[in-house]
Amino acid sequence: MNIAHLPAIILEFVFVLGIMVLVHEFGHFAAAKLCGVRVEVFSIGFGPRLFGVKYGDTDYRIAALPLGGYVKMAGEYGGSAVNAAPDEFPAKPRWQRMIIGVAGPLANFILAFILMAALSHYHHEVDxxxxxxxxxxxxxxxxxAASLGMGSGDTILSFNGKANPTWEKISVECALHMHQSLPITFSHQGQVQTGMLDLASAHMDNPSDPLxxxxxxxxxxxxxxxxxxxxTVSSDTPAFRAGLQSGDELIRVDAYSPHSVQAMQAYLRDRGGAPVTLLVRRNAQMLNLSATxxxxxxCGGKNYCFGFQPAATPVTVEKLPWGAALGEAYESNVDDSTMVVRVLKGMFTRQVSAKQLMGPVGIAQQIDIATQLGPWTLVRFMATxxxxxxxxxxxxxxxxxxxxxxxLMVESLMQRDVNEALKERIYQVAFVCLIVFACFVFFNDITRLRGH
Known part of the structure; x- marks a missing residue:
């Protein structure tokens, strides 16, 4: 890392994380106010108070450690519904307390939706x-396609009677004729071949997405x-261990020449993650590298990959109507929101290495990369x-x-509060586990940083 660039990275990180934390905590704050709960502290950051203003019952402050924030509500810690004042958190019905708890994450979802809708409307990139x-x-x-004998380099000459179709026209024809077989003509190794493509046998995660x-x-x-x-190449990854560097061009993987990451991942998936030989062009020189x-x-925890960030493939920019932009934002947010679950599932099934988890340092590096790629890339990353x-x-x-x-859901079913001593023990054990987890992630960050 360039030390001279470090202040810019810190400022970018504080700016982006500050917005995320502000929106999250404002969700809790607004819900608490609507439910009549007195809020004592609204803090961006943890630790000692640097500066702020006291307005009404609330101390709005900026704290020393910019790695999060919190809203402190009256009676929230150690309070009891029996002796709580009417404007204290424990005095409120459980459904109101659940709303206050959900409001923070909900505010993050809303922010992501707004950012993605604006991005899709003003700067929608189409491959x-x-x-x-x-x-x-x-x-x-x-x-x-494989059952028809198609292979790399083939050109589709006709699809469902449409001559010289584009990929966009093919996707439209497929969307209009799901669960059917469509005629296809293609050029394979200089020979024109025909067949019937069975759409019904395809297992599609998202048919509306062309890729x-x-x-x-x-x-x-x-x-x-x-x-x-x-x-860029992430440290402690197959790409890093193989010796790949920024600026390298991936000419071949074994005997196959991929032109996109998706195609390369499909090839790696067919080989079951077996070791491969990479032919790389670096400064007009050809190099052979071995990688597993x-x-x-x-990569989402389910695709084999090497651990490098590729250059974007060519795109055209268009403006989507607001209706289409909202639909695009919804689909994108659903994919992003399930990423946490997919990664955790991959860790428990040992399909994803815990070493790939990022903490503040890793996120700061990714924010800096997004910033350098342009404001719209940064907006997309902020939504994520x-x-x-x-x-x-x-x-x-x-x-x-x-x-x-x-x-609160358990207490609602039991019709009584969980024992406070038991709840406190659970929180103490969980807090220790969280600290250990945070140290592990921070160690991953430092290891990557030293690798770079």
């Missing part, structure tokens, strides 16, 4: 390959003619952080919001 010739980059095994649709059918489109270019892909958290922060806080683990919500 250029969608409007180009339908050239296939890779055909995964056991897919409808997901093509993946299910067995088409990995050629997204660009140029090879994959490496932007892994299922990393950065916001929604994952909301989803993480809903996990039922003290002292996260989800734990309080679960306790």
């Amino acid at each position: 250029k390959y969608l409007s180009g010739p339908a050239v296939v980059d890779y055909v995964p095994a056991n897919t409808p 997901s649709l093509f993946t299910a059918l067995g088409f990995q489109p050629r997204e660009q003619d140029a090879p994959i270019k490496v932007v 892909p892994e299922k990393l958290a950065a 952080i916001s929604i994952q922060l909301g989803a993480f806080n809903l996990l039922p683990f003290p002292p996260l919001d989800g734990a309080m919500i679960v306790f």
Whole structure:
């Protein structure tokens, strides 16, 4: 890391995280006020108070450690509903306390939705390959396309009677004829071949997404003619251990020449994560590197990858109508919000290495990369952080919001409060576990930093 650039990274981190924390805590604050709960402290940051203002009952402050924030409500800690004042947290009905607990993550979800809707409306990026010739980059095994004998480099000449279709037209035809078989003509190794593509046999996670649709059918489109270019390499990853560097161009993986990360991941998946040989171009020189892909958290925990950030494939920018932008924002936020669950599931099933988890240092580095790639990239990354922060806080683990919500739900079913001593013990044990987890993640960050 360039030390001279460190102040800029810190400022970017404080700015982005400050917005996330402010929105999250404002959700709790607004819900508490609406429910008539007296709020004693609204703090951005932890630790000693640096400066602020006292207005009414609330001390609005900026604290020394900018790694989070909190809203302190009257009677929240150690209070009892029996002797609580009417404006204290324990005195309120459980359903109101649950609303206050949910309001923080909900505010993060709303912020992410607004950011993504604005991004989709003002700067919606569409992959250029969608409007180009339908050239296939890779055909995964056991897919409808593979059953027709299609392979890398094939060109689709006709699809459902439409001559010289673009990838966009193919996706439209598929959407209009789900669960049917459509005629297809393609050029394979200089020979024109025909067949019937069975859409009904494809297992689609999201048919409305062209890339997901093509993946299910067995088409990995050629997204660009140029090879994959490496932007950054994360330490303690297969790419780092293999010796990949920023600026490298990935010419071949074994004997296959990928033109997109999706196509490369499909190839690695077919090989079951077996070791591969990479042909890399670096400063006009060709290098052979050996690498063993892994299922990393950065890839969602279910795809084999190497652990580098690729250069973006060519796109065109358009403005979506607000209706379409809202739909795009909804789909994007659903995908982002489930990422936390997928990564945790991958860790428990040992498909995702815990070493890939990022803490404040890692997030700061990613914010800096997004900032350098442009304001719209930063907006997209902020939306991702916001929604994952909301989803993480809903996990039922003290002292996260989800734990309080679960306790209140249990108490509602029992029609009485959980024993305060038991609850305190659970919070103490969970707090120790959280500190250990935080130290582990911070250690991961420092290890990556030293690797860079």
